[in-house]
Amino acid sequence: MARRQILSLSERESLLALPDDELTLTRMAYFSEHDLALICAHRKPASRFGFAVLLCYLKNVGFAPDKKIPPSDALLKHIASRLNLTGDLWPAYLSGRDTTRREHLTELYRYLGVKAFTGKIQQDCITHLLSMATRTDKGILLAEEMLVWLRQNNVIIPAIDVVERTCAEAMAGGDKIVFQTLNAPLTPAHRDALDRLLESSDNQSSRLTWLLQPPGKINGKNVLQHLDRLSSVESLALPEGIDRTIHQNRLLKLAREGRKMSSRDLTRFSATRRHAILVCVLEEARATLTDEVIELHERMLNSLFSKAKRTQAERLQQTGKLIQSKLRQYIDVGQALSDARDSGDDPWLAIENILPWPEFVASLEETRHLARKNNFDPLHIITEKYSILRKYAPRMLSTLQLVATPAAQPLADALVVIKDMYLKHSRKVPATAPLEFVPESWHRVVITPAGIDRQYYEFCALSELKGALRSGDIWVKGSRRYKNFDDYLIPEKDFDKLTPALPLPVSADYHEYITSRMTLLQSRLEEVNAMAALGELPDVEISDRGVKVSPLDNCVPAQVSPLAELVYSMLPRPKITEILDEVNGWTTFTRHFSHIKNDITRPDTRLLLTTILADGINLGLTKMAEACPGSTKSSLEDIQAWYIRDETYSAALAELVNAQGKRPLAAFWGDGTTSSSDGQNFRTGSTGRYAGQVNPKYGQEPGRQFYTHISDQYSPFYTCIISRVRDSTHVLDGLLYHESDLKIREHYTDTAGFTDHVFALMHLLGFAFCPRIRDLHDKKLFIKGKADQYPALQSLISTTSLNLKEIEIHWREVLRLATSIKQ
Secondary structure, X not given: OOOOOOOXXXXXXXXXXXXXXXXXXXXXXXXXXXXXXXXXXXXXXXXXXXXXXXXXXXXXXXXXXXXXXXXXXXXXXXXXXXXXXXXXXHHHHHOOOHHHHHHHHXXXXXXXXXXXXXXXXHHHHHHHHHHHHOOOOOHHHHHHHHHHHHHHOOEOOOOHHHHHHHHHHHHHHHHHHHHHHHHOOOOHHHHHHHHHOOXXXXXXXXXXXXXXXXXXXXXXXXXXXXXXXXXXXXHOOOOOOHHXXXXXXHHHXXXXXXXXXXXXHHHOOOHHHXXXXXXXXXXXXXXXXXXXXXXXXXXXXXXXXXXXHHHHHHHHHHOHHHHHHXXXXXXXXXXXXXXXXXXXXXXXXXXXXXXXXXXXXXXXXXXHHHOOHHHOOHHHHHHHHHHHHHHXXXXXXXXXXXXXXXHHHHHHHHHHHHHHHHHHOOOOOXXXXXXXXXXXXXXXXXXXXXXXXXXXXXXXXXXXXXXXXHHOOEEEXXXXXXXXXXXXXXXXXXXHHHHHXXXXXXXXXXXXXXXXXXXXXXXXXXHHHHHHHOOOOOOEEEEOOEEEEOOOOOOOOOOHHHHHHHHHHHOOOOOHXXXXXXXXXXXXXXXXXXXXXXXXXXXXXXXXHHHHHHHHOOOOHHHHHHHOOOOOHHHHHHHHHHOOOHHHHHHHHHHHHHHHHHOHHHHHOOOOOXXXXXXXXXXXXXXXXXXXXXXXXXXXXXXXXXXEEEEOOOOEEEEEEEOOOOHHHXXXXXXXXXXXXXXXXXXXXXXXXXXXXXXXXXXXXXXEEEEOOOOHHHOOEOOOOOHHHXXXXXXXXXXXXXXXXXXXXXXXXXXXXXXXXXX
């Protein structure tokens, strides 16, 4: 089988490295009475010492040290201390006869019941690793599994080159199994169709390239083009469930690899590998296209409603002066009528003294027009853009396969009615069309005296579809983001196996859990109630209006600022390129930017760092190539395509965070167990406006928001890009899915990071949550029992008691959700 480098230099060094903590070394250097008797049977001190070192290594780590892999100095000292010998005897032992060492190893093999690594054992090991190799192609994971298997089977661990070679053969075998598995259900027609995707004429790109194009600007034309792409993928009629025949890790890896390759690159592969990669690319593209079509629809609706609001505001502003004049006019008329009543004069004459009667009648009509609802409610003018929605909605509803829960069935039935109307070219909504899904705010425009308004009915249904997809009440077959909610969770059978030892810091037994929490809640309520009654709560005031917390004072004295400026002025001002080079020299973080196909890193880091810098300062590859001698746009594009990915950035960031945390200076700021997170919005301009998305919190201009988690040592250990969602949606992501060695226990956010759901999940996952809560005086505590038990806290306690029965009913599903999120 093919041999390839699957381990980096650092992975090779770490794989067989001994632990360096004192407790582990002490345990490794422990010898039983039988061990000591065997050691003391050897006459010379160097021979006894060498024999003891070999025994220690074979018994604890499964291999013997030699000249290429010298033993740990710390371990040698522990062994020497245990045997009352000096720790400098190892070189003397190695300089002795090779025959003596081989005899010692043979004796130890018999004593420990272990055997050497032979060709037969290697084949058995490869067979064992094949299962894992079909799930992952990470060399270090295979190597670690190989060492576990060897130790379980009492086999001596061979040289690292042999380990790597064995894993490489297992990986090649795993690749072959994956390719064959994906090809097995394909028919000759499927294979021909896949090959035709790679064909291209002189002036046109291949069909595969067209299928993988991003959606582009938000308009009906681009939605239709994306629906065409999705229909093209569906027309291939790949076997149902082919994406589930291999592990998702391998499918995603092959899909990413295929996306990076040109059609010409793919044609150079064998048919089996080429077709397998194309299947993965298409299955991943199907999910991506489905999600992007739905996202385009959501953004289209958001855009239409935003434009309607702006149009309504502009119209109101244009009629503002006229409204003001009418108000003044009717104030004059009202005053004249009031005066006429007091004096007994003719009221009609009083009105005509203000303005002639025909003008008064005309003014009434003008005022009636100004007072129409559609002048004040943007919902009344949304149908002016109905043609935009009508352009793509029929295709979208006929292409997407929607499935509804019982709660959303009326909406699903309404969408079926709308789809039938499109097919039959009906102009009128059937009187039997479902209306249960129509919100109260839409009733006045959807349901009219003449019947159901078709345009408003469609707008309402498609608008409600957006919310139902987000809530999970409606899901889409083939989608990744909008799939059945249960598919996100650990399967029931697997969860049953995990229940005895859940990876959560709470008890799986509901009664045990709730008893401990209610006891803690009661004791804390009694404590706080007593302090509040005496006015002893620090910086907190509780009254009938609720709770008020005093603002925090700045803990940094004002005298520090001049000193800080002085220190900053003393620091050197190196170039950013020099900083990157120097930090990479300390941490070798560039080793994490490996090739997507073979995980090999670039020996020359100059172009890699140049490409990373282009990303970091948002300069773009063209301008960066022009600014850096020796680099070209094409070379930087190749590096960006093959070496730079989200996962490589995450691994490199973790390397930097870990290195910074080990510096003694970091401990002055914190111990790395506390963190905070916040978002920063950046406006998008030029062509980037089409990729940007609107978050109402930051106005109506499109942008991108970077949501960053920072530890108390000031290291940004996690960053993600969000746009249209609340910060709280991604608070847990940074705490659970960062790759650094930080052990965060307490997390802080601003008001956007706070929701009840996040509070609950933080507790279930073992984090202390400290958000800034807006309108704290309006929040209520829910307790078991009556509020009058705690008179000083009555203004804070809800009159509604905790519904513990509801928690008990859903406790198992709560744990299943939390476990799924953690894993």
